[in-house]
Amino acid sequence: MITVGEGRAAPSEMAALSNRVDKTMAAVMLAGMCTFLNVYPTQPLLPYLRRIFHASELAVSLTVSATIFAVALTAPLVGVLAERKGRKKVIVPSLLLLTLPTALAATSTSLHALIFWRFAQGIFVPGVITVILAYITEEWEGRGVGRAMAAYVSGTVLGGFLGRFLSGVIATHWDWRATFVVLAAINLAGALLVRAWLPKAKRFVKAEHIAHALADAKAHLLNSRLRANFGTGAAILFTLVGCFTYANFYLAAPPFHLNSAQLGSIFFVYLLGVVITPISGKFLDYYGFRHTAYLYCAMMVAGLLLTLIQSLMAVITGLAIFSSGVFIAQAAATVQNGAIAGRARSSAAGLYVTFYYLGGGLGAIVADRFWHWAGWHGCVALFGAVALVSLGLALVSSRPTDLLHSEEAEVVAD
Numbered sequence: 001m002i003t004v005g006e007g008r009a010a011p012s013e014m015a016a017l018s019n020r021v022d023k024t025m026a027a028v029m030l031a032g033m034c035t036f037l038n039v040y041p042t043q044p045l046l047p048y049l050r051r052i053f054h055a056s057e058l059a060v061s062l063t064v065s066a067t068i069f070a071v072a073l074t075a076p077l078v079g080v081l082a083e084r085k086g087r088k089k090v091i092v093p094s095l096l097l098l099t100l101p102t103a104l105a106a107t108s109t110s111l112h113a114l115i116f117w118r119f120a121q122g123i124f125v126p127g128v129i130t131v132i133l134a135y136i137t138e139e140w141e142g143r144g145v146g147r148a149m150a151a152y153v154s155g156t157v158l159g160g161f162l163g164r165f166l167s168g169v170i171a172t173h174w175d176w177r178a179t180f181v182v183l184a185a186i187n188l189a190g191a192l193l194v195r196a197w198l199p200k201a202k203r204f205v206k207a208e209h210i211a212h213a214l215a216d217a218k219a220h221l222l223n224s225r226l227r228a229n230f231g232t233g234a235a236i237l238f239t240l241v242g243c244f245t246y247a248n249f250y251l252a253a254p255p256f257h258l259n260s261a262q263l264g265s266i267f268f269v270y271l272l273g274v275v276i277t278p279i280s281g282k283f284l285d286y287y288g289f290r291h292t293a294y295l296y297c298a299m300m301v302a303g304l305l306l307t308l309i310q311s312l313m314a315v316i317t318g319l320a321i322f323s324s325g326v327f328i329a330q331a332a333a334t335v336q337n338g339a340i341a342g343r344a345r346s347s348a349a350g351l352y353v354t355f356y357y358l359g360g361g362l363g364a365i366v367a368d369r370f371w372h373w374a375g376w377h378g379c380v381a382l383f384g385a386v387a388l389v390s391l392g393l394a395l396v397s398s399r400p401t402d403l404l405h406s407e408e409a410e411v412v413a414d
Contacts, residue, residue, distance in 0.1 A: 025151050027197035028132065032155030034095055034190035035128045037163040037183055038102050038121050039067055042114075043244055044168040044263035045176055047252035052176075053111040057371065061245050061364045066115045068241065068364075070122025071129075072357035076350045078126040087135040088200050094127025095191035103184035106177040126353055129156075133349040137338030145335060150281030153331045157273030162186075168264015220348045225340050228397035229333060233352055234359025235390035236329045239300065239322075239383040242363030247307070247319065250376045256312055269320035273327035280328040284335060292332045293394035299325030300387040304380045329390065336397060 042049065042063040049060040081090060101120035108114035132152060140148040167179040220226050244267075251258045251266065258266070284292050303322025307315045334352070341348035370378035 023197040024199055025148070027194045028136065028148065028152045029155035029158075030190045031091060031095065031128050031132050031194050031198070032152045033159035033162070034187045034194070035098070035125055036156040036159030037187060037190075038098060038159075039071075039125060039163065040064060040160055040241075040244070041163040041167040041179055041183060042118070044164050044248055044260055044267065045171050045179075046245065046248045047263070048171060048176065048260045049111070049114075055111055057246075057249055058365070058368045059111065061368065062115050063111075063118050064241065064245055065361045065364045066119040067122035067125070068237075068357045068361040070119045071125045072354045072361060074123050075126035075130050075353035075357065076347070078130050078350055087131050087138075088198055090127050090131045091135070091198065092191065092195045094124045094131075095187070095194055098124040098128075099184050099188045099191065102180055102187055104180075106180040106184075108177070126350065130350045130353045133334055133338065133352075137335070145338070147278065147281045147285070149331050149335050150278045153277045153327060153334075154274045156330075157270050157277060157327055161267050161270035161273075164267040164270075165264045168260045168262070168267075172259060172261035172264075216347045220341060220351055223340065225397045225399065226337070226348065226351075228393045229337050229340060230352055230355035231393040232329075232390050232397060233333050233337075233356035234362075235386050235393065236326060236333060237356050237360035238363035238366075239386050239390070240326045240363070241360040242367035242379065243304070243319075243322065243383050245364045246367050246371050246376070246379050247315075249371065250307075250379075251312075251315065255310060256315075266316060266319065269316060269323055272320050272324050276324045277327050277331055280331050283328075284332050288398075289332055289336050290395065290398045292328060293391055293398070296325040296329040296332065297387055297391040297394075299328070301384050304384050304387070308377065308380060333394070336394075340397065 042060075046057070046060050046063075049055070049063065050057060053060065078090065078094075098121060101117050101124070105114060105117035105121070108117060133149075136148045136152060137145055163183060166182060167176070170176070170179045170182060247266070248263050250256070251263060280292065283295070300322050303318045303320070303325060306318025306321065309315070309318075334349075337348055337352045367379050367382060370382045374381070
């Protein structure tokens with residue numbers, strides 16, 4: 001580094017360093033945004049798709065579950081691949097390739113075709129979300145990983161909102177197929193920016209052989225604390241996907257009668273996550289994982305109970321509190337995963353993502369039974385119970401010591 005005076009960096013050098021850091025954070029955030037732009041865009045369209053395809057709630061919900069299950073199936077393979085190929089070499093091609101099935105979904109002429117292309121989208125998602133988690137915990141190891149993870153999760157929150165909001169508005173005023181054309185264009189632009197701004201990993205250690213990577217994955221599965229954290233992630237996404245899938249049917253029915261654009265607008269509550277998640281990163285860095293787990297569970301349960309009041313404002317407020325709790329949980333569990341794993345973090349992240357998305361895929365399917373059994377009240381009972389299960393598993397994963405708050409493990413120390 002160029003220095004002047006008493007060892008201080010020259011202003012031009014400091015400005016250049018600050019610019020690189022800003023671009024890196026922006027790239028991490030964009031990677032999350034573009035990926036999640038494509039994961040849930042059909043959620044606000046479910047009542048609309050049910051009408052035009054003359055299908056059941058469960059059938060149209062497969063346009064959500066298909067993507068999620070594809071992510072779960074491919075994540076472990078991508079995690080192992082990234083241990084050999086590197087981080088950026090997997091992240092950028094995955095983002096670029098994700099553009100293709102997104103655009104091709106617009107050519108669907110049947111519900112089966114749409115589900116197929118939605119599954120194809122999910123194949124490329126783990127190449128970003130699995131590897132970026134390892135990238136963050138490695139490149140920021142020892143300082144500020146909580147804030148870096150919060151930037152990524154904020155990007156996922158923004159992408160999740162935009163995908164849902166844009167699809168609702170576009171489907172109402174134009175056609176649902178146009179949604180996928182617009183999303184493909186945004187994804188391509190974001191992928192090119194990530195390619196330009198994301199630095200190559202400096203702390204990546206290549207696995208010498210695939211056998212070593214597989215052995216690392218096996219070791220992760222034998223780690224009881226990691227298994228508990230995998231379960232925590234599964235429970236978290238189970239509640240989020242189930243809640244925001246069947247909330248659409250709840251709000252499309254009496255007494256609310258919301259259309260696709262209005263349902264898409266409900267996802268403005270997601271934008272709270274852009275504010276909440278960075279704050280939660282600081283909370284996580286300072287108070288540790290266990291206290292954060294109590295906080296997110298309380299928010300999730302309280303938010304769900306509020307949605308039982310048949311007032312649109314109460315439902316929106318409840319969904320806002322619930323989703324904010326989920327965003328805090330996502331950031332905490334992903335950081336905890338890297339802290340417990342220690343090494344071979346891509347394979348650990350791949351396994352985490354697999355369980356996480358298996359939980360999400362099951363959320364939409366299992367909730368269908370509760371919906372037909374007791375309507376929204378049945379769904380709230382299910383999601384509240386699973387939120388409490390996630391808390392129990394989180395407490396197990398933090399034993400025997402809270403890795404995120406002990407002096408010995410300063411993975412996310414500021």
